[in-house]
Amino acid sequence: MGITKHYAGVYALKGASFSLRAGEVHALMGENGAGKSTLARILAGSTRADSGTILLDGTPVAIATPLDAQRLGIGIIYQELDLFPNLTAGENIVIGNLHFPEKRLVNPGRMEDFCRPFLEQVGLRCDLRQAAARLSIGQQQLLAIARALSMDARIILMDEPTSSLFDDAAERLFGLIGALKQRGVSIVYVSHKMDEIFRVCDRATVLRDGETTGTVEMAGTSAGELIRMMVGRQLQISTRTARVAAGETVLTAANLTNAKLKDVSFELRRGEILGIAGLVGSGRSELGAALFGLDPLRSGTVRVQGEPRAPRSPRDAIESGIGLLPEDRRLQGLMLRMSVLENATLAVLPELSTWGFIHLGREFGTLTPVARRLELNCPSTAAPVSHLSGGNQQKVLLARWLLLNPKVLFLDDPTRGIDIGAKQDIYRLIDQLAADGKAIILVSSELPELLRCCDRILVLNEGRVTAHYDAAEATQEMIMSAATNAEARS
Numbered sequence: 334m335g336i337t338k339h340y341a342g343v344y345a346l347k348g349a350s351f352s353l354r355a356g357e358v359h360a361l362m363g364e365n366g367a368g369k370s371t372l373a374r375i376l377a378g379s380t381r382a383d384s385g386t387i388l389l390d391g392t393p394v395a396i397a398t399p400l401d402a403q404r405l406g407i408g409i410i411y412q413e414l415d416l417f418p419n420l421t422a423g424e425n426i427v428i429g430n431l432h433f434p435e436k437r438l439v440n441p442g443r444m445e446d447f448c449r450p451f452l453e454q455v456g457l458r459c460d461l462r463q464a465a466a467r468l469s470i471g472q473q474q475l476l477a478i479a480r481a482l483s484m485d486a487r488i489i490l491m492d493e494p495t496s497s498l499f500d501d502a503a504e505r506l507f508g509l510i511g512a513l514k515q516r517g518v519s520i521v522y523v524s525h526k527m528d529e530i531f532r533v534c535d536r537a538t539v540l541r542d543g544e545t546t547g548t549v550e551m552a553g554t555s556a557g558e559l560i561r562m563m564v565g566r567q568l569q570i571s572t573r574t575a576r577v578a579a580g581e582t583v584l585t586a587a588n589l590t591n592a593k594l595k596d597v598s599f600e601l602r603r604g605e606i607l608g609i610a611g612l613v614g615s616g617r618s619e620l621g622a623a624l625f626g627l628d629p630l631r632s633g634t635v636r637v638q639g640e641p642r643a644p645r646s647p648r649d650a651i652e653s654g655i656g657l658l659p660e661d662r663r664l665q666g667l668m669l670r671m672s673v674l675e676n677a678t679l680a681v682l683p684e685l686s687t688w689g690f691i692h693l694g695r696e697f698g699t700l701t702p703v704a705r706r707l708e709l710n711c712p713s714t715a716a717p718v719s720h721l722s723g724g725n726q727q728k729v730l731l732a733r734w735l736l737l738n739p740k741v742l743f744l745d746d747p748t749r750g751i752d753i754g755a756k757q758d759i760y761r762l763i764d765q766l767a768a769d770g771k772a773i774i775l776v777s778s779e780l781p782e783l784l785r786c787c788d789r790i791l792v793l794n795e796g797r798v799t800a801h802y803d804a805a806e807a808t809q810e811m812i813m814s815a816a817t818n819a820e821a822r823s
Contacts, residue, residue, distance in 0.1 A: 335349075335384065336350065336375060336384075336385035338383050343720075345368050346368045346382070346544075347544050351548060352548075353519050354535075355517050356515075356516075357535045358510060358519075358520045358522050359521055359522065359536050360523070360537035361373070361538055362523075362537050362559060363563050364564060365751055366542075366722035366725075367540040367543065367752075368540045369540055370412060370523065372540070373492050376396065376402070376521070377409035377490055379399055403429075403431055406486050406487035407488045407489075408484045408489045409492070410481045412492040412523070414474060418464065418466035419465075420464070422461050422462075422464075422468070423444045423445070423461035424444075425465050426447070426448045426479060426480045427439065427448065427483075430483060430484060433447055444461065447483070448483070451482045451483045452476075454479065454482060454509060455475045455478045455509070457472060457479060459476075469614055469618060470661050471497040473497075474495075474496070475613070478491075478506065478509075487518055489519075490523070491522050494506060495526065496750040499610075499778050501816075501817065526779075527556045527753070531551055535551060536550055537554070537559060546563075547562055549562075580604050580770065582600050583601055583602060583637065583638055583740055584635070584636070584637055584740075584772055585634075586624070586633070587633055587635075588634070589620070589623055589633035590630065590633050591623055591629060594619055595795070596633075596797065596798075597616070598633075598798070599798070601741065602772060604772070605788050606763065606767050606774075606786055607791060608777065608783035608790040608791065608804065609774060609775065609776040609777075609793065610790055610812050610815075611793035611794060612816050615796070616795070616796040619796070620743075620774075620776075620793070621657050621745050621774070624657070624741075624743060624774075625644060625647055625655060625656075625743065626649050629645065637741065638740070642655075651680070651739070655741045656734045656741065658731065658747055659730075660749070662727055662730055667719075668718070669717065671717070672717060673711050673713075673716055674697065677714075677729050677732040677733050678696050678699060678700060678736065679733060680736065680737050700714060703735050703736060704728075706735070707758070724751035724756075725755070731762065740771070742771055743774045745776045747777075763786055775787055783812070784807060789803055790802045790812060792815040792816050799816070799818050
């Protein structure tokens with residue numbers, strides 16, 4: 334009740350309040366920067382409030398650390414995953430877990446027995462001895478969910494739990510949520526996905542600019558009403574833009590094969606948006622890594638505007654005219670301690686410097702029109718990029734590529750974990766880039782997003798192409814069938 338938190342004079346929360354019933358799924362909603370994640374972190378003990386009271390069963394409690402929260406039966410799944418990348422999957426589940434009988438030496442068999450049921454609940458098939466860093470971002474998200482389940486919490490905070498999950502894994506999570514409700518577990522569900530909110534939640538509390546604007550019963554409200562509460566205005570939802578026929582072929586990939594990809598072939602034309610669909614681990618992100626020179630190819634060819642190109646490094650890829658917006662913006666894209674300006678201009682510094690000295694005025698002048706085009710919302714371009722909301726952090730990465738102006742842009746889940754307003758901004762930008770002649774590859778975990786944005790959709794399953802659709806004729810059912818390779822298994 335009355336939770337307040339500020340950073341360097343900027344309020345993240347201003348007297349925010351909400352209540353949670355036993356066995357309830359309660360949505361926390363709001364635009365990026367509204368304070369949802371900050372409130373969740375305070376309840377989980379990873380952030381301390383400046384003021385306010387937390388009541389559990391009507392009794393005031395102090396939650397100073399994550400261990401305090403765990404002792405009170407509160408668990409959390411963070412949007413920005415807090416796994417230990419160099420520890421194994423099993424070690425990530427048992428470390429600091431009060432329900433695992435730790436000893437000085439951990440018995441691998443005991444750890445296997447403890448962890449395996451929770452991995453099976455979330456549908457994650459992996460070796461418990463595998464380092465977390467070697468899992469895809471979607472697999473890491475499932476691992477974080479399994480860890481939260483293993484703590485046997487009475488309250489679970491889920492911050493964008495499906496942001497990297499394809500439909501099959503999301504469906505399994507919704508089933509788990511239903512089972513948890515039946516056991517009396519309360520869930521705080523933070524998400525920007527309206528269909529999920531209406532499907533799994535009983536009530537919703539909306540935050541705007543750090544303050545509570547209201548709590549509503551899901552059965553008695555609409556998506557439009559929630560959006561108005563979130564943004565304080567009627568939001569214009571963009572629709573698929575009619576585009577002229579695509580131009581000449583810009584990118585040709587033939588028989589791409591490596592440890593994750595198996596004989597992948599496709600063409601991409603100027604002004605075209607090619608969608609990539611597939612389950613977690615299907616090879617979606619691995620395709621971007623191969624094209625960008627991060628993962629070497631064993632065989633196959635890449636041609637850019639007819640010229641043979643086999644990027645062996647990101648520098649090679651950039652010189653070939655290929656750009657990559659990575660799936661994990663914080664780990665793979667941004668320098669969190671550097672400023673917005675430094676992050677955005679990082680790749681074009683040679684053009685902004687003389688004898689190694691950067692012209693700050695030229696650097697600022699270069700970013701300004703791009704930031705205006707992206708509607709980048711930040712207090713100052715000198716502010717650390719870590720202080721920005723998820724949607725604005727994504728816009729900083731997009732600014733980097735707009736400044737580089739590549740021929741081909743691979744966007745790996747660009748709207749993951751961002752609010753509905755910022756999502757519409759990115760949709761409009763993708764449409765504009767295609768209209769300007771950019772060739773775009775768009776990976777998304779959300780099928781409606783692929784159908785809204787793309788001209789064609791390529792479906793991957795275990796590194797292979799299983800289908801290729803015209804987006805105007807495709808359906809979610811068709812894509813899911815190809816993603817699970819249902820026909821081959823029937």
